[in-house]
Amino acid sequence: MKNAKSLTHISCEDVFKIYKIADLEVVALRGLDLEVESGEMIAIVGASGSGKSTLLNILAGYDLPSAGKVSVLGRDLLSMSSSEIEGYRRTKVGFIWQQTGRNMFPYLTAIENVELPMMLIGDKPEKRRKRAEHLLELVGLSERMDHTQDRLSGGEQQRVAIAISLSNNPPLLLADEPTGELDDATAGEVMKVFESVNQELNTTIMIVSHDQDIAYKVDRVVLIRDGKLSTEITRDKSVGDGNELEEFIIVDGSGRVQVPKTLLDQTKIERRAKVRVDDKGVILEPGDANK
Known part of the structure; x- marks a missing residue:
């Protein structure tokens, strides 16, 4: 049973990430603000190049932001030493790559792959084996423990990857397009495993x-565009079949908003908009595009 969500697990404040490629500067994140509560299951959705994988790599400790503040369970990632970051990656966060083959050593069995992270932090063999068996049972692979990668389907490999990422009992699990290489049915099975782990x-x-339909499988979806969060979609599990969605535009810490292009097209708002306030809230109307 999931505990009440109260603690802030992830906090990002005005985060920028700029990559330098030759003489060019590419801005991957532009003043991004985000909070994720402990025990939450959230999806970051965006097109290729939107900044979503950059954000994930920063939270995983694989990269650092160019500016801003990033904290996980109250720890400022930017203030950590190299050894502290290494410890963080081994015990505080699990990571799953999109490429199924990248998550496993092909010459090890499923259970040996799950045991490996525990071996690296010095856990005893008996403890490693017991936890690995439990995790593989949790992801529905108790009958595949002794199989190597070449004897597992793509979906089974990703379920092993989930078990591997949970080996050292991290409080945070990050997954980069974990169903991107899977068919719809297999992707659905993998998402059910994520939900079981979360619960x-x-x-x-x-x-x-990149799939906005993931909103029906998580607590919350945040859409990212041009390195900034634009829209948030939440699912109300208490209404009807539990798939009632509500969409919000995000207002960041500086008061900035990104209005979805579909809404701009519907309202014929182009370069600028008139703003007024009435008893219903803030109203945007088409401005004079010719001026």
Whole structure:
């Protein structure tokens, strides 16, 4: 049973990431603000180049922002030493790559792959084996423990990857397009495993995806565009079949908003808009595009 969500697990404040390629500067994140509660299952959705994988790599400790503040469970990632970052990656966060083959050593069995992270932090063999068996049972692979990668389907490999990422019992699990190489049916099975992990272990889970339909499988979806969060979609599980969605435009810490292009097209708002306030709130109207 999942505990009440109260603690802030992830906090990003005005985060920028700029990559330098030859003489060019590419801005991947532009003043991004985000909070994720402990035990939440959230998806970051955006097109290729929107900044979603950059955000995931920063939270995983694989990269650093150019500016801003990033904290996980109150720890400022930017103030950590190299050894502290290494410890963070080994015990505080699990990571799943999109490429199924990248998550496993092909010459090891499923259970040996799951045991490996525990071996690296010095856990005893008996403890490693017991936890690995439990995790593979949790992801529905108790009958595949002794199989190597070449004897597992793509979906089974991703379920092993989930078990591997949970080996050292991290409170945070990050997944980069974990269903991107899978067919719809297999992807659905993998998403059910994520949901089981979230419910049974109360693990905070962040999934990066290009598919907005993932909103029906997580607590919350945040859309990212041009390195900034634009829209948030939440699912109300208490209404009807539990798939009632509500969409919000995000207002960042500086008061900036990104209005979805579909809404701009519907309202014929182009370069600028008139703003007024009435008893219903803030109203945007088409401005004079000719001026």
